[in-house]
Amino acid sequence: MNFSDQLEARFADMLGHYPTKRSVLVPFLLYTQDELGYLTDEAIEEIAQRLDLTALEVRNVISYYSMLRTRPAGKYNVQVCTNICCLLRGGEEILEHARKKLGVAVNKGISEDGVFSVEEVECIGACSWAPAMQVNYDFHENLTEAKVDEILESYRKKAQQ
Numbered sequence: 001m002n003f004s005d006q007l008e009a010r011f012a013d014m015l016g017h018y019p020t021k022r023s024v025l026v027p028f029l030l031y032t033q034d035e036l037g038y039l040t041d042e043a044i045e046e047i048a049q050r051l052d053l054t055a056l057e058v059r060n061v062i063s064y065y066s067m068l069r070t071r072p073a074g075k076y077n078v079q080v081c082t083n084i085c086c087l088l089r090g091g092e093e094i095l096e097h098a099r100k101k102l103g104v105a106v107n108k109g110i111s112e113d114g115v116f117s118v119e120e121v122e123c124i125g126a127c128s129w130a131p132a133m134q135v136n137y138d139f140h141e142n143l144t145e146a147k148v149d150e151i152l153e154s155y156r157k158k159a160q161q
């Protein structure tokens with residue numbers, strides 16, 4: 001499989017900065033996902049081969065990190081935490097609100113315009129500011145339904161620019 005010149009350059013650069021090949025795995029998966037939209041079977045095989053890992057080892061790492069995915073997502077992937085702190089502060093209601101608002105099934109599917117997908121995820125490390133969600137690389141905390149509406153609207157506008 002061929003990656004872009006930019007991704008190849010990043011890969012070569014990272015190999016020189018990390019103590020072992022394996023250490024390159026998570027950042028390289030993120031860069032690859034940014035380029036392809038999600039981690040395809042082909043990309044997983046390629047990365048495993050380059051880092052002297054098995055595809056299963058790579059998949060195990062992917063399944064641990066909620067930011068990594070093996071299926072397509074919307075331009076903005078809305079990840080709502082429903083783990084204990086968020087659950088106690090309305091995380092499930094926030095998830096349901098986002099699902100209804102965007103008209104997309106949780107953990108599958110992309111909105112018709114391709115802009116949004118919604119996922120339910122485990123703790124994203126923002127427990128002190130629960131309930132929280134992450135949209136691509138941005139964190140949003142102390143959520144209310146009104147705040148979620150504002151946030152989603154801002155991404156919708158960005159998508160139209």
Ligand code: FES
Pocket residue numbers: 081082083084085086087122123124125126127128130131132
């Ligand atoms: S439990 Fe939701 S961010 Fe930690």
